[in-house]
Amino acid sequence: MKPSAMLSKWRFDQWTAFAAASLAFLLLAAIFGPLLSHYSAAEISDQSLARPSPLHWMGTDIHGRDLLTRLLCGARISFLVGFFGALVSLMIGSAYGALAGYAGGKVDRLLMQLVDLLYSLPTLIFVIVLIALLEAPLRKAFLAWQLTTLLPYIRIFLLFLGLGLVEWLTMARVVRSRVLVLKEALFVQAARVLGRSPWGILRHHILPHLLGIVAVYLTLTVPAVILSESFLSFLGLGVEPPSASLGTLLADGAQTINPIWTAWWLLVFPSGALAWTLWALNVLGDKLRDRLDPSSR
Template identity: 45%
Template structure:
C-alpha cells in the first residue's frame, strides 16, 4: 500500500516578492499608470493629433473643445500634443539620468564599502564635497559655459543623484561584507571586482531597486524645476516642467495651460511613489505573513 506524501513546493525569494507585490493594489495601479504613460510617450509620433510646434496664431489660446481636447496655448498649439511630446522628454530624462546615477552610485558605494579603510574615507569625502556644492549654481555655470542641451541636463542631474545611491549601497555592503559567503569568496582568491559584481551587488539589489523607483520621480521633478527656471528644455521643445512654467505665466486667463500638464506630472509622480512603496514592502521578507 502506497502512502500519499504531500510535499510542499518551495518558492524563490523573487516569486514571494512578486506575490506580495501583486496583493498591493496601489502599487499595481501605479505600475499600470506608469506603463500607460511610457506607452503613450513611445507612440506619440504615431498618434499625436498635431505637430508639437504647429502654430495657429489666429486661433490663439482656446479652452478644451472637440477639436483640441485639452485646449491650445497662446500660440495656437495643441496642448494635448505638447503634453504628449513633453512626456517623452520628462520620462527620458527621468529614466536616463536615473540610470546614470544608478551605474555610478552602485559601483562607487560597493567599492567604498568593500575596500574600507583609507579608500573608503577618501571616496566618501569626495561624495560629501560634491553634496556640499550648490546644485542650482552648478547648473547655471554649466549652462553659461556649454549652453542648454539635453545631454547637459542628463549629465548635470546624474552628477548629483548618484551621491545618495552611493551612500545607501555602501551602508548595505558594510552590513554584509563580513558574512560567510563573502569570506568564502575571499578565501577562494576572487578579485575585489569579482566579489563586488558577483556577490555583493546581487545581494543588495532589493534596496537598489526600491531606491531607483523613488529616484525616478525625484529626477523628473528636478527636470521640471530646472525647466521652470528656464535652465532645462528650451522652446520649441517641451517637457512637463516647461509647460507648467508657461502655464503659470497665464494661469489667471488660461488655467487649462497649467492644470493639464500639472496633472500629468502629478499622476506620474504618485504612480512611481506607489510602485516604489510596494516594491519596498514586497522585497522585505519581514512583511511576509506566512
C-alpha cells in the same frame, strides 16, 4: 488575519496596481500618443488660447498649438530625462558605494567625506553652472562638426548628465552600507580564502545581492530627476523651445496668469500630468522598497 488587516492590505495592493497601470498608460501615451495625434507639437494656428473642445481636447496655447500633443511630447522628454538621469546616477553611485564599502579604512573615510562635502552643495545650482559652462562649447563643437541637427538636444543631454551627477549621492550611501554588511558574510569570506580577487568577489558575490536595493532606489530616483528637470525647465534652463517638457508647459501656463483672465487649462493639465506621474512612480518605489529592502521591515 483580521478582516480589517485584510481590507487594509487589499486596499494597499489595489493602489499599487492602479499606480502600475497609471505608469504604463502614461508611458504608452508619451511614446505613441504624438504619433497618433492629428496635430504637430510645433504646428502654429490662429486658434490662440482656445478652450478645451472636441477639436482640441485640452485646448491650445498662446500660439495656437494643440496642448494635448505638446503635453504628450513633453511627457516623453521628461520621462527620457528621468530614466537616463537615474541610470547615470545608478552607474556612478553603485560603483562608488561598492568601492568605498569594500575597500574600507582610510579609502572609505576619504570617499565618504567627499560625498558629505557634495551633499552640502546646492545640487540644482551645480546643474545650472554645468549647463552654463558646457552649453556654449558644445554648440561651437557641433557647429564645427556640422552636426546642426543635434543642436536642439544639447540642453537635454546636459540635463541627463547634470541631474545624474547630483542624484548619485544617496545611491552611493545605500550601496556602501549594504556592501559593509555583505563583505563580512561567510560566503564572501570563503571566496576570499579560496583566493578570489577583490574584483571577482565584488562582481560575482556582492553585486548580485545588491540588485534588489538598487532597483528600489532607482525607482525612487526617477521621480526626483523628473521633478528637478521640471523645475529647471520652469526657470527657463531646461528644454529649449519649440521642444517642450512638463516644466516648460507649466512655465508657459504661468505666463498667462493675470488679474483679468487666466487660461486655466494651460496650468491644470500639465500640473495634473506631472503630479500623476510622480505619484505613480513614488507609490511603486515605496512598494518595491517594502518588498525588496530588508532594512525597511
